[in-house]
Amino acid sequence: MRIAARLPEVVFPALLVAAVALLGTFASRANEIHFRTALVDVAIVVGLYVFIGNSGVLSFGQISFVAVGAFAAGLMTISSGVKRGIMPSLFPVLKDHSLGNVESLLLAAGLGAVFALVVGLPLMRLSGLAAGIATFAVLGITHNVLFNYTKIGPGATALTNIPETTGLRQGLVGALIAIAVAWLYQLSRFGRMLRATREDPAAAQAVGVSIHRQRLLAFTLSGALCGFAGGLFVHQAGTITTEDVYLNLTFLTLAMLVVGGVGSLLGAVVGALLISGLNSFLTTAESGIHVFGAKIDLHDGTHLVVLGAVMALVLVLRPSGLTGGREFRFPRRLLRRRS
Amino acid sequence: MLQTAFNALALGSVYALMAVGIGLVFGVLRLVNFAYGQLIMAGAYTLAIGSEHGWPEWASVLACFGVVIGLSLLMEVGLFRPLRGTSPATMLVATFAVAFLLQSIALLKFGPLVKTASIFPGLFDPVGHGQFVTVRKITIVAIVAALVALAALTFLLAKTTIGLHMRAASADFRTARLLGVRANEVVTLAVVLSGVLAAVVSVILVVEDPFVEPQFALRDTIIVLVGVVVGGLDRLWTATLGGFAIGVATSVFTDELSSAHSVYVDSFVFGLVILVLLLRPEGLFAPFSAQPVERA
Numbered sequence: 001m002r003i004a005a006r007l008p009e010v011v012f013p014a015l016l017v018a019a020v021a022l023l024g025t026f027a028s029r030a031n032e033i034h035f036r037t038a039l040v041d042v043a044i045v046v047g048l049y050v051f052i053g054n055s056g057v058l059s060f061g062q063i064s065f066v067a068v069g070a071f072a073a074g075l076m077t078i079s080s081g082v083k084r085g086i087m088p089s090l091f092p093v094l095k096d097h098s099l100g101n102v103e104s105l106l107l108a109a110g111l112g113a114v115f116a117l118v119v120g121l122p123l124m125r126l127s128g129l130a131a132g133i134a135t136f137a138v139l140g141i142t143h144n145v146l147f148n149y150t151k152i153g154p155g156a157t158a159l160t161n162i163p164e165t166t167g168l169r170q171g172l173v174g175a176l177i178a179i180a181v182a183w184l185y186q187l188s189r190f191g192r193m194l195r196a197t198r199e200d201p202a203a204a205q206a207v208g209v210s211i212h213r214q215r216l217l218a219f220t221l222s223g224a225l226c227g228f229a230g231g232l233f234v235h236q237a238g239t240i241t242t243e244d245v246y247l248n249l250t251f252l253t254l255a256m257l258v259v260g261g262v263g264s265l266l267g268a269v270v271g272a273l274l275i276s277g278l279n280s281f282l283t284t285a286e287s288g289i290h291v292f293g294a295k296i297d298l299h300d301g302t303h304l305v306v307l308g309a310v311m312a313l314v315l316v317l318r319p320s321g322l323t324g325g326r327e328f329r330f331p332r333r334l335l336r337r338r339s
Numbered sequence: 340m341l342q343t344a345f346n347a348l349a350l351g352s353v354y355a356l357m358a359v360g361i362g363l364v365f366g367v368l369r370l371v372n373f374a375y376g377q378l379i380m381a382g383a384y385t386l387a388i389g390s391e392h393g394w395p396e397w398a399s400v401l402a403c404f405g406v407v408i409g410l411s412l413l414m415e416v417g418l419f420r421p422l423r424g425t426s427p428a429t430m431l432v433a434t435f436a437v438a439f440l441l442q443s444i445a446l447l448k449f450g451p452l453v454k455t456a457s458i459f460p461g462l463f464d465p466v467g468h469g470q471f472v473t474v475r476k477i478t479i480v481a482i483v484a485a486l487v488a489l490a491a492l493t494f495l496l497a498k499t500t501i502g503l504h505m506r507a508a509s510a511d512f513r514t515a516r517l518l519g520v521r522a523n524e525v526v527t528l529a530v531v532l533s534g535v536l537a538a539v540v541s542v543i544l545v546v547e548d549p550f551v552e553p554q555f556a557l558r559d560t561i562i563v564l565v566g567v568v569v570g571g572l573d574r575l576w577t578a579t580l581g582g583f584a585i586g587v588a589t590s591v592f593t594d595e596l597s598s599a600h601s602v603y604v605d606s607f608v609f610g611l612v613i614l615v616l617l618l619r620p621e622g623l624f625a626p627f628s629a630q631p632v633e634r635a
Contacts (some may be wrong), residue, residue, distance in 0.1 A: 030347060058427070058428045058431070065424075065479060122613075122617050123613070123617070125617065125620070126617070126620050128427075129371070129427070129572060130568060130616050130621075131567050131621045132431075132568075133564070133565050133568040133569070133612070133616065134563075134612070134613050134616045136565065137565065137609035137612045137613050137616075138605070138609075138613070139506040140561075140605050141605070141606045141609045141610060143604045143605075143606075144602075144603060144605040144609075145603070146600070147602075148603060164547065189611075228580040241623060251435050251439055254432055254435070255432055255435065255436060258428065258429060258432040262428065301443060301446050301447040304439065304442075304443030304446065304447075305440060305443045305447055306445055307438065307439070307443075308436050308439040308440030308441075308443055309436075309440055311433075311436040312418060312433055312434075312436040312437055313438065315422065315429055315432065315433040315436065316417075316418065316421045316422060316433070319425040319426070320425075320426075320429070321427045
């Protein structure tokens, strides 16, 4: 009964995402990519939300799990013949084996979870700024190693020839899986315990909640979702460099989460869709588009400027995000009429 | 060995200056200014434009100070003031957005290619001709600038009324206001001072590396931001020491790692950072007895 009452929390964001995917099927071939990107962004931001939103601890490290998932999924779906040619210095295990699409996504999720667990075991003792900086250090190390260590990846060059298997359908399914997992988690007793530590750490500890254990669980789950989203990311784009999954993506996804509202699943989904849509719109506008008869042709690079300005503006006007950290509920009046 | 020590001292001094700039603003506003590096970048571009148009050097430097301080004030009025008192995450992401904004404006206006700023090129020459060590004049300038700035700041904070107000505000902003400290005055002063330091740093960095591009000083800022937290952001002197320490560590790793491992400098530095944070989460240099209380 209680679960039924909270069903709108997950159904509404899921419908939003489905609507975006449906719109994408009407889009032209050239525009479809924007819808696929939006779906992948939803998956990443929901992954971030599971840890940051529920724990209230800011982490800059989640994109390292996206990076690991993306490179693992990308590398393992390239056929071994091609790999021998373009990356001769890979470890033989990586060079001689390859996986199918779904297996690669599972591998990405698994690696993300394991990496997050290993990293989180010591780091989840920290909180506040120290936690933010330590997780950032993890991101720095991940980027530095991926960029230079050619036995596990392409190093400084781009990884190409990755099968582009994440179309609208896989993107939608992926985003829905992420949303469902996030919802089930925040509904579970573990999710509630973590939220309790966010609201009042001392009181939560006093009633027997282990902050370290709950944060670690959420961090690992978030790592799995981020790794999975990384797999979608790489199969959507078909090519990836280490720069694609570093500072800019960290900034962009965090901004999506904060603009939408850190405290709710709805915020994560709305923020991801809005910012991703705005980003796509401005990027296309740079090569000239027609909107309602008016021709818009922006200077190259304008999209970054507008994006930065919009985010700063939203934060100044609504510091707690567009949703204010609230989940979707039916307006009271409607409910009363029905009962 | 001596060379390594000198390099470490030089980088440490520059990073210490940046750390003071970040620490000052954090002290009064509880805000980590991620856009600090973009202030330095803006200053560097001003110097580059100056040398492109053949301005005299004093005019370029003056313009650099003007631009950087002006931008700092603009940030304070347009962003920090409306966001005062919101959650640290919101403030950090907002400064993230501004950093992104400034960097993309630079990219839009000047393009991704480097601009060369030749300013005080004589300072890059080594002092004398030592057999084992090369000490460039700018290294000495950097160290002296750091010492002078720290001395001046210590004087300001310890001996003047406004300095006292500032220390009161960073100990407890709300109570300080209740006791008659003018909040806007104190915050503006902190922002201007951090702007002055950013301008000094951009002059020093431009002399050391005259190739200005949109990502100028980005890596340095990130390392310093990490450094101030490792040192302990709750006090200005621990933040400064943190900046200095991470500069020394980065420089030593760069010089001492074998060439095969030198690409992993960042990993070594960040690894060390994680280790220190785990051992002393409240700050490497924070006093052992007093545990700072996390304020809401």
